[in-house]
Amino acid sequence: MQKATAYHDGLGDFFAERADTSPHNAYTDRPAMLRLAGDVSGARILDVGCGAGHYASELSARGAQVVGIEGSATLLRHARVRLNGHAELVLHDLEEPLAFAADASFDGAVCALVFHHIRNREQLLSELCRVLRPGGWLLMSTSHPTADWDHFGGSYFSHEWSDLVLAGGEHSIHYQRMPLETFLGELLAAGFVLEQLVEPRPTAALREFDEAAYDKLRQAPSFLAVRLRRP
Numbered sequence: 001m002q003k004a005t006a007y008h009d010g011l012g013d014f015f016a017e018r019a020d021t022s023p024h025n026a027y028t029d030r031p032a033m034l035r036l037a038g039d040v041s042g043a044r045i046l047d048v049g050c051g052a053g054h055y056a057s058e059l060s061a062r063g064a065q066v067v068g069i070e071g072s073a074t075l076l077r078h079a080r081v082r083l084n085g086h087a088e089l090v091l092h093d094l095e096e097p098l099a100f101a102a103d104a105s106f107d108g109a110v111c112a113l114v115f116h117h118i119r120n121r122e123q124l125l126s127e128l129c130r131v132l133r134p135g136g137w138l139l140m141s142t143s144h145p146t147a148d149w150d151h152f153g154g155s156y157f158s159h160e161w162s163d164l165v166l167a168g169g170e171h172s173i174h175y176q177r178m179p180l181e182t183f184l185g186e187l188l189a190a191g192f193v194l195e196q197l198v199e200p201r202p203t204a205a206l207r208e209f210d211e212a213a214y215d216k217l218r219q220a221p222s223f224l225a226v227r228l229r230r231p
Ligand SMILES: C[S@@+](CC[C@H](N)C(=O)[O-])C[C@H]1O[C@@H](n2cnc3c(N)ncnc32)[C@H](O)[C@@H]1O
Pocket: 005, 006, 007, 008, 015, 019, 025, 048, 049, 050, 051, 052, 053, 054, 055, 069, 070, 071, 072, 075, 092, 093, 094, 095, 111, 112, 113, 114, 117, 118
């Protein structure tokens, strides 16, 4: 049996809490991706793998109309509490087509730290192209390939499915490491046009909260984030 990639039960609860304040999510990935999003007021946005709704909540506070989709019922429960009706939330396995969404029905899509969990990425990207309007944008972040290389070792070019044990050792997440050329190559092959690529550094606020994490994340990249356009 294939390992689950969506974060169920205890792992879902753990991630929901961690995403609130973790140096990686709250101070590094999210601020960088939200900067890439720019002005979203009035935009209809699909939050792909919305987790506990942290992005959906920020985007809806900035005036966007958000639909969040997520494969873990545990995380959707957290998202419902966080969003309190301010976004539409759908339980959906991202290995399946986005059958609930009409063609060209979104102005933008956010897919934060989800892509490397998905096996059928070609289908997901083709579906994102379909549901985005022409000229619509896609923001995607993923684990930085050099961070995975540093952590798991072996070849930089490895495409191995790996288990990252999270702090405390009680939980792990299952995802596919991949080199930069695979990540970008798949996005470009799907027809997206690259507009911007950043290697997010933590915001200055992290220095007050956790100086050691701030120093570490300033020096070694943990994520890649890109803004793409659907022609
Ligand atoms: C690192 S979390 C990121 C969550 C959210 N985007 C954020 O940044 O806070 C990865 C998310 O992808 C979801 N996920 C992984 N595989 C999935 C699948 N096959 N279908 C739906 N969701 C999936 C997990 O349940 C989890 O919510």
